[in-house]
Amino acid sequence: MLLAVYGTLRKGMPNHHMLRGSELVWEGYIEIPYKLVVCSYIPFLVRCEEKRRIYVEVYRVDEELLGILDEFEDVPELYERIEIETPVGRAWIYVASKEMECEEVVDGDYATFLRKLRSYVSYEA
Numbered sequence: 832m833l834l835a836v837y838g839t840l841r842k843g844m845p846n847h848h849m850l851r852g853s854e855l856v857w858e859g860y861i862e863i864p865y866k867l868v869v870c871s872y873i874p875f876l877v878r879c880e881e882k883r884r885i886y887v888e889v890y891r892v893d894e895e896l897l898g899i900l901d902e903f904e905d906v907p908e909l910y911e912r913i914e915i916e917t918p919v920g921r922a923w924i925y926v927a928s929k930e931m932e933c934e935e936v937v938d939g940d941y942a943t944f945l946r947k948l949r950s951y952v953s954y955e956a
């Protein structure tokens with residue numbers, strides 16, 4: 832089965848180790864009716880009216896790892912897991928389990944958001 836990740840589970844991010852041993856199948860932008868927002872550095876996908884471009888990495892995972900990730904992502908309290916269409920087939924993805932008002936990442940790429948934030952913080956230092 833496939834899992835699409837957009838935040839801290841992506842390569843180079845703090846929780847990527849959770850996907851160790853999983854095969855990266857595809858990465859790029861997808862269009863879904865969710866916007867990427869960040870609350871206290873934590874990324875969420877929040878349902879919206881129009882489709883938005885979100886940068887994802889799609890991994891091949893097994894049922895056991897999905898169960899571990901469900902617990903890690905605090906399903907169903909913080910996130911819920913839904914299926915979406917990707918260029919390589921249907922994949923699971925974690926989305927916010929409730930409406931959130933947080934800063935939107937307009938370009939849909941969490942890594943770019945963090946790089947800009949770090950650059951700004953360095954500039955301020």
